[in-house]
Amino acid sequence: xxxxxxxxxxxxxxxxxxxxxxxxxxxxxxxxxxxxxxxxxxxxxxxxxxxxxxxxxxxxxxxxxxxxxxxxxxxxxxxxxxxxxxxxxxxxxxxxxxxxxxxxxxxxxxxxxxxxxxxxxxxxxxxxxxxxxxxxxxxxxxxxxxxxxxxxxxxxxxxxxxxxxxxxxxxxxxxxxxx
Amino acid sequence: xxxxxxxxxxxxxxxxxxxxxxxxxxxxxxxxxxxxxxxxxxxxxxxxxxxxxxxxxxxxxxxxxxxxxxxxxxxxxxxxxxxxxxxxxxxxxxxxxxxxxxxxxxxxxxxxxxxxxxxxxxxxxxxxxxxxxxxxxxxxxxxxxxxxxxxxxxxxxxxxxxxxxxxxxxxxxxxxxxxxxxxxxxxxxxxxxxxxxxxxxxxxxxxxxxxxxxxxxxxxxxxxxxxxxxxxxxxxxxxxxxxxxxxxxxxxxxxxxxxxxxxxxxxxxxxxxxxxxxxxxxxxxxxxxxxxxxxxxxxxxxxxxxxxxxxxxxxxxxxxxxxxxxxxxxxxxxxxxxxxxxxxxxxxxxxxxxxxxxxxxxxxxxxxxxxxxxxxxxxxxxxxxxxxxxxxxxxxxxxxxxxxxxxxxxxxxxxxxxxxxxxxxxxxxxxxxxxxxxxxxxxxxxxxxxxxxxxxxxxxxxxxxxxxxxxxxxxxxxxxxxxxxxxxxxxxxxxxxxxxxxxxxxxxxxxxxxxxxxxxxxxxxxxxxxxxxxxxxxxxxxxxxxxxxxxxxxxxxxxxxxxxxxxxxxxxxxxxxxxxxxxxxxxxxxxxxxxxxxxxxxxxxxxxxxxx
Ligand SMILES: Cc1ncc(C[n+]2csc(CCOP(=O)(O)OP(=O)(O)O)c2C)c(N)n1
Ligand code: SF4
Ligand code: SF4
Numbered sequence: 001x002x003x004x005x006x007x008x009x010x011x012x013x014x015x016x017x018x019x020x021x022x023x024x025x026x027x028x029x030x031x032x033x034x035x036x037x038x039x040x041x042x043x044x045x046x047x048x049x050x051x052x053x054x055x056x057x058x059x060x061x062x063x064x065x066x067x068x069x070x071x072x073x074x075x076x077x078x079x080x081x082x083x084x085x086x087x088x089x090x091x092x093x094x095x096x097x098x099x100x101x102x103x104x105x106x107x108x109x110x111x112x113x114x115x116x117x118x119x120x121x122x123x124x125x126x127x128x129x130x131x132x133x134x135x136x137x138x139x140x141x142x143x144x145x146x147x148x149x150x151x152x153x154x155x156x157x158x159x160x161x162x163x164x165x166x167x168x169x170x171x172x173x174x175x176x177x178x179x
Numbered sequence: 180x181x182x183x184x185x186x187x188x189x190x191x192x193x194x195x196x197x198x199x200x201x202x203x204x205x206x207x208x209x210x211x212x213x214x215x216x217x218x219x220x221x222x223x224x225x226x227x228x229x230x231x232x233x234x235x236x237x238x239x240x241x242x243x244x245x246x247x248x249x250x251x252x253x254x255x256x257x258x259x260x261x262x263x264x265x266x267x268x269x270x271x272x273x274x275x276x277x278x279x280x281x282x283x284x285x286x287x288x289x290x291x292x293x294x295x296x297x298x299x300x301x302x303x304x305x306x307x308x309x310x311x312x313x314x315x316x317x318x319x320x321x322x323x324x325x326x327x328x329x330x331x332x333x334x335x336x337x338x339x340x341x342x343x344x345x346x347x348x349x350x351x352x353x354x355x356x357x358x359x360x361x362x363x364x365x366x367x368x369x370x371x372x373x374x375x376x377x378x379x380x381x382x383x384x385x386x387x388x389x390x391x392x393x394x395x396x397x398x399x400x401x402x403x404x405x406x407x408x409x410x411x412x413x414x415x416x417x418x419x420x421x422x423x424x425x426x427x428x429x430x431x432x433x434x435x436x437x438x439x440x441x442x443x444x445x446x447x448x449x450x451x452x453x454x455x456x457x458x459x460x461x462x463x464x465x466x467x468x469x470x471x472x473x474x475x476x477x478x479x480x481x482x483x484x485x486x487x488x489x490x491x492x493x494x495x496x497x498x499x500x501x502x503x504x505x506x507x508x509x510x511x512x513x514x515x516x517x518x519x520x521x522x523x524x525x526x527x528x529x530x531x532x533x534x535x536x537x538x539x540x541x542x543x544x545x546x547x548x549x550x551x552x553x554x555x556x557x558x559x560x561x562x563x564x565x566x567x568x569x570x571x572x573x574x575x576x577x578x579x580x581x582x583x584x585x586x587x588x589x590x591x592x593x594x595x596x597x598x599x600x601x602x603x604x605x606x607x608x609x610x611x612x613x614x615x616x617x618x619x620x621x622x623x624x625x626x627x628x629x630x631x632x633x634x635x636x637x638x639x640x641x642x643x644x645x646x647x648x649x650x651x652x653x654x655x656x657x658x659x660x661x662x663x664x665x666x667x668x669x670x671x672x673x674x675x676x677x678x679x680x681x682x683x684x685x686x687x688x689x690x691x692x693x694x695x696x697x698x699x700x701x702x703x704x705x706x707x708x709x710x711x712x713x714x715x716x717x718x719x720x721x722x723x724x725x726x727x728x729x730x731x732x733x734x735x736x737x738x739x740x741x742x743x744x745x746x747x748x749x750x751x752x753x754x755x756x757x758x759x760x761x762x763x764x765x766x767x768x769x770x771x772x773x774x775x776x777x778x779x780x781x782x783x784x785x786x787x788x789x790x791x
Binding site for chain 1: 183541
């Protein structure tokens with residue numbers, strides 16, 4: 001299997017946490033994993049994106065037109081990285097406004113910020129929330145809900161229950177959205 | 180044992196598994212996590228390891244190098260520009276050599292992601308005449324760390340490990356040894372004055388001859404151990420031979436697979452010293468040779484043959500900036516290896532306007548407020564603002580910085596600027612980390628020569644930009660910046676950051692008066708005590724938890740807050756009024772006073788818990 005994922009957001013949103021979760025998932029299934037981070041000089045609030053390559057790759061960088069999936073924790077950061085997607089690839093993004101029409105990709109957007117503002121989940125869980133939305137909307141996503149849950153427990157047992165709750169909240173929301 | 184590791188963590192484990200017992204370094208992206216991880220392993224496994232941040236790279240290098248002279252296995256870590264600072268020590272150490280293995284880890288940053296230059300440390304190794312290893316993945320980095328320490332001990336020379344950012348900050352599931360037993364060597368300095376204290380001319384000349392023989396022997400070893408087996412295994416798949424090193428190899432392998440290009444590919448693990456004659460002999464079987472490496476043409480210059488060799492020098496590859504597979508595709512096209520379409524072309528045919536997100540200080544960072552106050556008091560038209568390297572460099576966005584050169588240069592440039600343009604007030608800024616690193620000698624210079632400028636030391640008690648490493652003063656309070664300055668015979672004016680902006684402004688008004696008074700001579704030094712909002716140990720003592728909201732009635736869209744103050748949560752909404760992103764606001768309260776000319780920033784009573 002070969003699968004390339006870009007996760008985009010800004011500093012402080014927990015992009016790297018998701019990379020670690022997916023690395024654990026890959027490791028648990030004995031799949032090869034390569035990842036890298038792109039961020040500039042700012043510690044918080046600057047653009048951050050991570051490239052993840054699962055399967056037989058030798059270099060962690062994802063080139064334009066190659067990614068199977070783009071997860072956007074922020075709409076602008078997702079739009080900024082769209083060029084990395086392959087034709088027909090999936091983009092799953094937190095976004096207030098719909099994405100432009102006519103993109104050669106499969107687009108799934110959800111206003112997660114509004115939900116966090118309404119108190120449905122803590123904003124610190126935005127990363128896990130978007131992972132949940134991804135699980136619900138992307139059929140070829142390489143990992144199952146159970147595999148993600150296992151990884152969430154491995155990475156931090158103390159907050160695993162909260163994270164898994166956010167995950168399921170997102171799954172439910174995204175399924176509703178699909179109906 | 181299999182483990183998902185970042186390249187820097189893999190290097191740290193490699194050091195431990197090579198029984199390296201002293202690690203000394205200075206933080207710098209992308210190298211910083213190496214020493215941090217050694218410290219973590221040390222405390223987790225309770226190992227008798229020395230792993231400490233030095234005051235700068237030269238000091239770090241020398242501490243570790245001395246350990247290796249005394250027979251221990253040691254390492255020094257730094258980023259590529261840090262090696263400039265350590266280079267004086269390196270050049271001589273390359274002549275003298277070492278007894279215990281000594282690994283110099285210099286991390287490069289092709290693409291200028293977080294560095295002032297794109298310099299190639301492999302070229303530095305060549306300049307110093309020491310061997311250099313170029314890992315292409317975290318796994319390589321782990322293996323080569325261990326190998327490099329052995330190599331150094333075997334040939335009694337410093338060895339450089341040169342990972343690039345895409346190795347340091349890559350994550351991979353790697354295979355490493357389980358063993359956590361540690362076999363440190365006894366440190367025993369054996370007096371050998373002709374060697375350890377060799378002097379010019381005869382002593383060093385003699386060592387120079389030895390160093391030349393050594394590097395020749397290592398080149399031969401490079402051939403026998405690494406390159407010959409690889410050349411021998413080639414199948415003659417095409418008339419183009421590709422030599423690739425580090426990430427260049429990883430990029431090339433993937434590009435060849437994805438483009439279905441067949442060619443002979445040789446991975447060069449040790450880009451210097453190269454057995455040039457042997458390599459050139461192997462070129463005879465090919466019509467063209469392509470060298471893929473980054474960021475400088477290090478291998479290419481060594482094996483150069485203008486009739487055959489292509490790469491960065493003849494622009495077959497990109498000459499600057501990080502390599503992409505697209506560059507390799509282009510090179511394949513130029514050399515006739517590929518004729519297909521550009522699979523790395525974007526799939527989106529129209530462009531989408533996305534507002535840029537330029538680098539910025541964190542929401543609630545006190546650097547922002549201090550710069551705001553400085554600019555209020557020392558007007559731009561009448562001042563020059565030399566600055567330095569650190570988070571505060573990001574105050575560029577506020578227009579609060581005029582010059583940036585390299586660490587420590589703010590102070591010496593303040594001297595030079597004050598001499599060259601006495602009609603302006605020179606207000607220089609430097610972080611506490613940078614002051615300790617290289618700000619002290621230029622301040623002594625300014626005091627003794629009586630240069631007239633103001634130096635503001637932004638003391639947040641951490642080296643924030645590289646991930647919050649400790650500063651000397653944080654570790655040991657006897658190292659007090661104020662007393663260091665006073666030791667130069669001048670006063671150090673103290674201010675404590677306040678989220679009430681008028682207090683910062685009033686302080687600088689007072690400073691201006693003193694500086695302009697008849698009695699004042701020479702440099703005037705200010706130390707501002709402040710904090711870093713990501714510093715969990717200290718921030719709660721400083722952040723008042725005063726969150727801001729904007730009164731839309733009062734906002735007149737004057738742009739003041741988004742140009743000279745610039746806190747990231749502030750942005751225009753659809754109605755053309757400034758709105759504060761509640762998820763980003765850090766509750767520092769800094770914008771509640773003075774920043775807005777119409778006082779539109781109000782305390783969010785509910786979120787701030789009714790605080791006033
Ligand atoms: C010679 C050299 N070494 C290391 C670095 C990496 N580096 C960038 S900023 C910085 C220090 C910043 O610390 P400080 O001056 O305390 O400012 P802060 O980031 O805390 O505001 C370092 C070490 C560099 N740019 N140059
Ligand atoms: S990391 Fe600390 S010093 Fe750097 S910008 Fe953020 S708050 Fe300021
Ligand atoms: S209170 Fe104002 S200055 Fe402080 S973080 Fe919030 S918006 Fe920025």
